[in-house]
Amino acid sequence: MPGSSRPPLFTSLLLAIAAIGCAEASSERSQPEGWDSAVQLRPARDLDASPGVVEVDLTARVEEVEIVPGTRTPVWTYDGGIPGPLLKARVGDRVIVHFRNDLPAPTTIHWHGVRLLAEMDGAPGHSQAETPPGGSFTYDFVVPDAGLFWYHPHVDSAAQQGNGLYGALLVDDPDEPAELGDELVLVLSDIMVHEDGALGDPRAGGNFGTLFGREGDQLLVNGRLNPVIEARGGLRQRWRIVNAAKSRYYQLALAGHRFTRIGGDGGLMERPVETEMLVLTPGERADVLVTPRGAPGATLPVRWVPYDRGYGTTFQRPEVEVFRIRLADAPEAEDAPVPAVARAIPALDPAAAVRRVDLKLTMEEGEGDLVMGINDVPFWEAEPLMATVGDTEVWTVENTFDFDHPFHLHGFFFQVLGEDGRPARPMEWKDTVNVPVGGAARFVVRYDNRPGMWMFHCHILDHADAGMMGMLHLVR
Ligand SMILES: [Cu+2]
Known part of the structure; x- marks a missing residue:
């Protein structure tokens, strides 16, 4: 090539030394080679x-x-x-x-x-x-x-x-702060599989199975049983988690560690919150930072801890190890400080609501298959709720059961209201919210310009299929 020449040997050596220096500097703050291969998603x-x-x-x-x-x-x-x-x-x-x-x-x-x-x-x-x-x-x-x-x-x-x-x-979002942590996408689920490999019966346990919500007996992380993540101690990780189980609530604990939750269903929260246990109802997502620490070579189990979602759901149920973090045989790395994570979320004003929607999650007494509903009506008999594009509404979803229900609205994010009737702080956009036993969930929602028929339902899918679903008909 005209004008180009090989660099003299001395310059080459300098470049080589500089390259080695960079590699060392970056390995100070890098995870072991193939660290996440056990949980990588296709x-x-x-x-x-x-x-x-x-x-x-x-x-x-x-x-x-x-x-x-x-x-x-x-x-x-x-x-x-x-x-x-x-x-x-x-x-x-x-x-x-x-x-x-x-x-x-x-x-x-x-x-x-x-x-x-x-x-x-x-x-x-x-x-x-x-x-x-x-x-x-x-x-x-x-x-x-x-x-x-x-x-x-x-x-x-x-x-x-x-x-x-x-x-x-x-x-x-390319505008999010960089270096939040080494990212893992974790799809949590469960599946019912017998010892011989046969798939469990989706109607197992009859009406009681429906009422309880059928949980699979194999707990999966990205489709794997108890995979091992090879991590460098002291380096921050960012876990993007979804609970894709049809009934199981995931409550996660990592002994001696705390999670910093920075986001949920609809992206980042207003500001982070610290927590020891991470709860995800079916359908919910969490965006968390966690820094595994321990002796070089130590194994840290991440455990599913029974969550009391009502009658009998924790009875004689042991904790289950869902995945492990094995620390590299190296001293703890010094990580960069956590970048500030904040998001300006405009509060929806409940006083601007043009309508109050009062829903009760209900069950019908009777013979035959268990029938659930919303306001005593299963979805196959329900008339849609009506609303207009641009409307703000306050929904109250009341639980008449001895079991919690995760309530999901399609198509729109809402803000959960606190005891004072204002959006709970720190604010976040949600599409799925737990409705506790003997309690209610209240949220404010504003419909943008996407008319049509939208579903809402319990995300314990045995409950949804048994009737606990309804429709919102949004018109212009
Ligand atoms: Cu339910």
């Missing part, structure tokens, strides 16, 4: 190279997967594995998903938490038709918010999701 392949568009193929099909070591289980999958592939986008991107249904049953995909148009929301009979076996559907929407979202079916949900159909959608 990325979805982006078919469109242009920036601003994420285009993927996604097929639902039955596939034999090893859950219990040495056995094969015919689970229901997106693209052949549990969980489905990780979809990654940047805030404002257009996401196109060419979905094909190779399952033996009709299905849809609901994009939990994404503020998309109703036609793309996957609520069968209201926003789109079910996709029959052999059929296909193209989901095409914009992701307007940063955060961790997830996808799952909305047909015969307890069985389909319980059999393995779920995956994560991570929407990054």
Whole structure:
């Protein structure tokens, strides 16, 4: 090449020394090679190279997967594995998903938490038709918010999701502070699998199973049983977690450590909160910072701790180790200070509400299959609630059960109200909230300009399927 020449030997040596110096400096603050390989999610392949568009193929099909070591289980999958592939986008991107249904049953995909148009929301009979076996559907929407979202079916949900159909959608915001921590996306779930590998019966336990909410006996982290993360002590990690179990509440503890929760369902919170236990109801997400510490080579178990969600749910139930962190054989690293994490969230004004919505979560007395409902009406008999684009509403969801219920509203974020009737601090955007035994959840919501039919329901999917669902018809 004209004008170019090899650098003299002396310069080369200097460059080489500088490069070694950099490598040493960065290894001071880097995780061991392949540290997260045990929990890595398969990325979805982006078919469109242009920036601003994420285009993927996604097929639902039955596939034999090893859950219990040495056995094969015919689970229901997106693209052949549990969980489905990780979809990654940047805030404002257009996401196109060419979905094909190779399952033996009709299905849809609901994009939990994404503020998309109703036609793309996957609520069968209201926003789109079910996709029959052999059929296909193209989901095409914009992701307007940063955060961790997830996808799952909305047909015969307890069985389909319980059999393995779920995956994560991570929407990054390039304006977020860098160096929050080394990131892991953790899809927590459970599945009922017998010792011989056979899939459990989604109707197991009859009405009592429905009332309790069926929990799987194998607790999975990114589809794996008790995986091991190889970490460097002292280095901060950022865990993006979703609870994709159909009934199980996840309460996580890491002995001797605290979690700094910086975000939830709808992205970052107003400011972080410190906590020793991390609770996620089915459907909820958490964004947390944690710095594993201990002796070099130590193993730190992350445990599921029974959460009292009502009658009998903690009775004689042991803690379960869900994954492990094994510390590298090296002294603790000195990490950079935590960058300030703050987000200006405008408070919705409950006094601006044009309507109060009072809902009771109910159960019908009677023979035959257990029937649940909202205001004593199962979803198949319910009339939709009516509201107009631009309306602000205050919802009160009251629990008449001996069991908690995680309540989910499709399509819109809300702000949970505290005892004083104002949005609870620190503020955050939520789409799923726990309704405790003998209590109520209250939230304020404002509908942006996306008319259509939107579902709301209990995210214990056995309850939703038993009737605990309703519809909001939003008009212009
Ligand atoms: Cu419920």
